[in-house]
Amino acid sequence: MLTRDNRIVLVNLIVVTIGATVPTGFEHTATEEVNEKIGVDARISKDRGRIYFPITTDKLSQVHLLRSVDNLFVVVKEYDSYQFKDSKEETLMELQQLASKLPWTNALEVWKLNCSLKKKKGNRKGGGGTKLKPNSETSDAVVADTEEQAPPEAVAAAEGRTNAENTPDTEACTQDSEESAAAAKLIKFRVTCSRAGDKHSFSSNEAARDFGGAVQEFFQWKADMTKFDIEVLLNIHNEEMVIGIALTEESLHRRNISHFGPTTLRSTLCYGMLRLCKPQASDIILDPMCGTGAIPLEGAIEFTDSFYIAGDNNDMAVNRTVNNICHIQKRRAGKSSASGLPIDTVRWDLCNLPIRTSSVDIIITDMPFGKRMGSKKRNWDLYPSCLREMARVCRPGSGKAVLLTQDKKCFAKAISRMGGLWRKLHTVWVNVGGLHAAVYLLKRTGLVFGQAPEEFHESPGKADIQSEEKGDAELS
Ligand SMILES: C[S@@+](CC[C@H](N)C(=O)[O-])C[C@H]1O[C@@H](n2cnc3c(N)ncnc32)[C@H](O)[C@@H]1O
Numbered sequence: 001m002l003t004r005d006n007r008i009v010l011v012n013l014i015v016v017t018i019g020a021t022v023p024t025g026f027e028h029t030a031t032e033e034v035n036e037k038i039g040v041d042a043r044i045s046k047d048r049g050r051i052y053f054p055i056t057t058d059k060l061s062q063v064h065l066l067r068s069v070d071n072l073f074v075v076v077k078e079y080d081s082y083q084f085k086d087s088k089e090e091t092l093m094e095l096q097q098l099a100s101k102l103p104w105t106n107a108l109e110v111w112k113l114n115c116s117l118k119k120k121k122g123n124r125k126g127g128g129g130t131k132l133k134p135n136s137e138t139s140d141a142v143v144a145d146t147e148e149q150a151p152p153e154a155v156a157a158a159e160g161r162t163n164a165e166n167t168p169d170t171e172a173c174t175q176d177s178e179e180s181a182a183a184a185k186l187i188k189f190r191v192t193c194s195r196a197g198d199k200h201s202f203s204s205n206e207a208a209r210d211f212g213g214a215v216q217e218f219f220q221w222k223a224d225m226t227k228f229d230i231e232v233l234l235n236i237h238n239e240e241m242v243i244g245i246a247l248t249e250e251s252l253h254r255r256n257i258s259h260f261g262p263t264t265l266r267s268t269l270c271y272g273m274l275r276l277c278k279p280q281a282s283d284i285i286l287d288p289m290c291g292t293g294a295i296p297l298e299g300a301i302e303f304t305d306s307f308y309i310a311g312d313n314n315d316m317a318v319n320r321t322v323n324n325i326c327h328i329q330k331r332r333a334g335k336s337s338a339s340g341l342p343i344d345t346v347r348w349d350l351c352n353l354p355i356r357t358s359s360v361d362i363i364i365t366d367m368p369f370g371k372r373m374g375s376k377k378r379n380w381d382l383y384p385s386c387l388r389e390m391a392r393v394c395r396p397g398s399g400k401a402v403l404l405t406q407d408k409k410c411f412a413k414a415i416s417r418m419g420g421l422w423r424k425l426h427t428v429w430v431n432v433g434g435l436h437a438a439v440y441l442l443k444r445t446g447l448v449f450g451q452a453p454e455e456f457h458e459s460p461g462k463a464d465i466q467s468e469e470k471g472d473a474e475l476s
Pocket of ligand 1: 261263264265266288290292295312313314317348350368369
């Protein structure tokens with residue numbers, strides 16, 4: 001590497017595998033982004049919502065700039081087909097023995113590098129000293145205690161410990177000097193186990209507890225559930241097992257939003273939706289039901305050559321959007337990229353937009369599912385009205401819409417009543433907070449608005465609504 005003063009410095013590059021959780025359904029989008037931005041091929045895990053890709057350590061900071069990934073970790077070891085024993089006792093014993101045999105060195109190097117990158121960014125919360133993730137969905141963890149972020153000497157002690165991997169014997173870890181043992185005690189960790197599959201004889205909690213106990217003994221780290229420096233991940237999906245170390249302490253999907261609403265969409269999912277419609281320079285992009293503005297805000301930050309209009313009929317939603325935009329503007333003030341975000345906010349009713357016919361290139365929105373927002377019954381009127389108004393403002397022949405909804409039946413019926421103004425190009429099935437939802441990519445056909453047969457005023461039959469509500473109950 002050539003430094004600014006032209007000195008050549010040899011850098012030891014390590015190749016490691018990075019794992020990333022991504023919004024379920026948008027795995028391919030994430031692999032495309034990795035290929036574009038990091039220049040490597042990512043593979044999609046059998047366990048939906050995860051991808052893996054190799055990097056050299058000089059690319060680590062770029063990995064944190066990916067927009068489609070929620071959480072990142074470095075892989076310690078992957079087993080495609082781990083033979084779990086039939087009995088719980090034997091399996092747990094094996095997991096305990098595994099802790100001292102794993103190749104920890106490179107992963108811990110990357111964790112250490114990651115800490116120094118975070119320090120450089122001035123981000124000193126978490127990594128060490130983070131709170132338990134509030135939205136941890138499937139995890140169980142090991143143990144407890146408190147304190148501040150690990151000092152450098154503690155990190156060094158961790159490295160010292162990792163060298164013991166070549167002598168896979170817990171004895172090796174207890175032979176360190178008293179000094180490094182004392183420093184090592186300062187490292188706090190927890191093990192988080194996420195597990196899917198019904199053929200396991202053990203629970204996630206038991207796996208985390210026993211594996212964690214062995215990790216603690218091997219490294220002489222201190223277990224702490226809430227303020228940990230290192231989070232060791234034990235991901236088990238049927239017979240697939242991946243052991244990793246977390247590189248993010250808070251999901252990257254929270255990056256843009258400071259003022260949350262009842263149905264704020266993950267920025268990572270917004271990014272996936274935006275990529276589906278491939279924004280071009282000077283495109284006018286509308287989110288007519290913007291809520292907290294998560295979609296247009298992500299667009300205005302990432303696809304900056306387009307212009308975004310965010311609207312909602314709810315005052316509180318509009319205020320939240322304005323506050324979220326202001327928050328980002330403040331964060332950017334003083335930086336070189338401090339130009340204003342290409343976004344405006346309006347209060348409007350989507351069914352009667354103050355926008356000229358055929359003037360919008362892309363409409364991208366997250367429609368009320370009729371659960372936490374609106375109601376299934378109201379959707380039967382809302383969906384056809386809004387699809388029709390969207391068809392009016394969208395450019396015939398070239399315009400597109402990317403619409404997220406969980407109310408699929410109502411949506412399908414509404415589309416079928418649009419007289420061919422919209423054509424469905426593609427559907428991505430996604431998981432939104434545990435709900436099975438769909439993202440539809442629609443193309444505005446060349447039909448002139450106002451000349452299509454208007455069937456949308458027709459009210460749904462009672463039976464339609466009832467069967468839809470029954471379907472929802474089965475889903476949830
Ligand atoms: C699912 S939420 C959108 C959430 C948003 N994507 C976010 O991240 O916060 C749907 C939004 O549609 C708005 N809405 C419902 N009916 C509307 C209408 N007729 N015109 C404009 N907005 C409407 C609601 O106020 C709500 O904010």
